[in-house]
Amino acid sequence: MRSFTIAVFTTVLLGLILTLSHFLSGRIKGRIEERFLLPEKMYLLFVPEDLHYGLADMGFINTLSFIGYSLQKEKGILKREDALMVYSALDAVTFYNPSYFDPYYVGNAFLTWNVGLYQETVDLLKRGLKYIKDWRIPFYIGFNYFYFLKDNLKGAEYLRLAAKYPGAKEYNLLPLLASKLYYEEGQLDVAIALLKEQLKLMKEEKMKELLRARLETLKKAKTIYRAMKIFKKRFGRKPKSVEELVRAKLIPPNLRDSRGGKFFITSDGKVRSEKDLMPVVRKLLEEE
Amino acid sequence: MKLLLGFAYITVKENARRRSFYGLLVAYLLSLGFSRALMEFSLQDLTKVFLDFSYSFLSFFLFVSILFITTDIMSKDLDKKGVYIVLSKGISKETYILGRAFSFLVFSFLIAFTMGFLFLIGTKLINYFTPTAFRKEIQILAGFTVVLFLWIKAFLLSTVILFLSSFMGNFFLIFLTAVVVLIAGSAVENLYKFVILEGDRISPLVSSLVTFIFYTFPNFSSPGPDPLMDMSRLKSSYLILDFIRAVIYSLFLVFLSSLLFKRRQIP
Numbered sequence: 170m171r172s173f174t175i176a177v178f179t180t181v182l183l184g185l186i187l188t189l190s191h192f193l194s195g196r197i198k199g200r201i202e203e204r205f206l207l208p209e210k211m212y213l214l215f216v217p218e219d220l221h222y223g224l225a226d227m228g229f230i231n232t233l234s235f236i237g238y239s240l241q242k243e244k245g246i247l248k249r250e251d252a253l254m255v256y257s258a259l260d261a262v263t264f265y266n267p268s269y270f271d272p273y274y275v276g277n278a279f280l281t282w283n284v285g286l287y288q289e290t291v292d293l294l295k296r297g298l299k300y301i302k303d304w305r306i307p308f309y310i311g312f313n314y315f316y317f318l319k320d321n322l323k324g325a326e327y328l329r330l331a332a333k334y335p336g337a338k339e340y341n342l343l344p345l346l347a348s349k350l351y352y353e354e355g356q357l358d359v360a361i362a363l364l365k366e367q368l369k370l371m372k373e374e375k376m377k378e379l380l381r382a383r384l385e386t387l388k389k390a391k392t393i394y395r396a397m398k399i400f401k402k403r404f405g406r407k408p409k410s411v412e413e414l415v416r417a418k419l420i421p422p423n424l425r426d427s428r429g430g431k432f433f434i435t436s437d438g439k440v441r442s443e444k445d446l447m448p449v450v451r452k453l454l455e456e457e
Numbered sequence: 458m459k460l461l462l463g464f465a466y467i468t469v470k471e472n473a474r475r476r477s478f479y480g481l482l483v484a485y486l487l488s489l490g491f492s493r494a495l496m497e498f499s500l501q502d503l504t505k506v507f508l509d510f511s512y513s514f515l516s517f518f519l520f521v522s523i524l525f526i527t528t529d530i531m532s533k534d535l536d537k538k539g540v541y542i543v544l545s546k547g548i549s550k551e552t553y554i555l556g557r558a559f560s561f562l563v564f565s566f567l568i569a570f571t572m573g574f575l576f577l578i579g580t581k582l583i584n585y586f587t588p589t590a591f592r593k594e595i596q597i598l599a600g601f602t603v604v605l606f607l608w609i610k611a612f613l614l615s616t617v618i619l620f621l622s623s624f625m626g627n628f629f630l631i632f633l634t635a636v637v638v639l640i641a642g643s644a645v646e647n648l649y650k651f652v653i654l655e656g657d658r659i660s661p662l663v664s665s666l667v668t669f670i671f672y673t674f675p676n677f678s679s680p681g682p683d684p685l686m687d688m689s690r691l692k693s694s695y696l697i698l699d700f701i702r703a704v705i706y707s708l709f710l711v712f713l714s715s716l717l718f719k720r721r722q723i724p
Contacts, residue, residue: 214647216643217520217643218646219512220517222509223492224513225509230498269505269506271506300683
């Protein structure tokens with residue numbers, strides 16, 4: 170009888186626990202935004218190192234929940250103040266477990282486009298660069314540099330680095346993009362060297378053709394740059410157009426890029442090809 | 458020597474028969490299942506999440522079991538006068554300590570490699586069933602090296618407990634002190650790195666304290682799970698030196714324990 174009473178009492182307690190758990194589950198949603206869910210840089214300093222890996226991953230899962238909740242709350246937009254909290258959490262996660270790819274992936278996706286934490290994202294990704302051998306890390310850094318931070322030169326450097334990773338072979342356009350950025354910055358020698366280096370490594374014939382074509386364009390652009398320098402020395406001023414260089418017999422007439430596009434000189438003294446322009450601009454030029 | 462080996466053999470057999478040993482393996486298997494469930498939260502690096510969690514569980518289970526079982530064996534020997542039975546068989550106090558150390562070596566090997574085997578097989582299998590795009594190359598040889606490291610660190614912890622038991626009588630105090638040594642020994646490598654990098658910003662007292670701990674305390678940090686996905690991380694002279702230091706440190710503690718235990722008055 171006594172055992173029966175204890176068993177009944179235990180069952181009642183179990184029932185109470187389950188009921189309370191049910192009530193708690195309904196309130197969890199309201200507490201999810203609390204800051205304590207997100208990891209901080211100091212939180213594992215005195216925890217044995219072997220546990221850092223699992224606990225940092227757990228911190229990342231919490232960060233994902235926080236992002237999800239924040240997006241839901243703000244109807245698909247991550248607020249800047251929430252993004253700053255996400256950044257500091259991802260910084261802590263990658264501090265304790267720097268070779269886990271996902272935090273960098275999430276950081277790059279959520280901290281850039283609408284939020285504007287470009288430099289912070291780049292700093293985060295640079296940590297990953299030391300530990301992860303994945304072409305996407307330097308690619309993300311390069312992309313952030315040229316697209317958001319408008320630093321073509323640094324962008325090209327990292328895209329060039331990304332192209333060297335074995336996994337990047339499927340994405341053969343990386344060296345082309347890098348060479349384009351070098352070209353934009355007037356770093357023709359670097360762009361030419363990069364393409365020559367890639368031509369040696371590349372096995373796919375179609376891609377080789379593309380690279381050869383870009384190389385030809387760059388070499389011609391370099392000829393025009395060289396002619397511009399001679400022109401300036403000879404006439405004491407910068408040339409206004411490619412035609413002036415032709416008239417001065419510094420370059421051959423009908424110098425075209427590999428796709429048949431005409432070269433022209435921009436107002437800030439850069440050599441560009443019609444084919445490099447966006448279709449709308451190209452049409453406007455043709456109309457002129 | 459024959460007596461020593463016989464004594465060690467009995468201890469290992471006794472421990473292998475413990476239910477807690479099998480309970481531990483079942484609990485570790487469950488934790489592998491939990492790690493697999495957590496993998497669902499990952500986006501790209503699926504195998505890495507499983508590897509991280511299962512490794513952290515492996516290390517946690519290994520050190521906690523060494524802490525409990527080793528402290529328990531020594532305190533039982535002293536409390537229940539089991540040590541008298543051993544000494545009455547003609548085994549000296551030094552041989553008793555050496556025998557215990559040897560049995561801890563074999564026992565920690567059994568736990569580390571049984572759980573390590575489950576860890577490696579689990580990782581390999583999980584990786585095999587991961588979608589091809591996210592699959593990683595798992596280096597089993599590197600995995601065994603990592604488990605070997607864990608084993609020697611687990612043995613080092615058991616010799617710390619042996620050393621503490623050689624002059625302390627209270628089970629709880631031995632346990633607590635061992636936990637403190639484990640935490641300090643696990644964090645000291647990172648703290649020392651921090652002191653080197655941020656030397657100017659840290660007070661000389663803290664800096665000296667960390668340096669003192671780094672030189673004198675056992676180091677419980679290990680290579681971590683990353684070498685399983687990248688063999689090159691293991692090719693470091695630091696790891697080899699650290700391994701040799703752990704072996705020498707363990708031997709030092711065993712001999713020091715036998716010296717202390719020889720002088721100890723057993724009630």
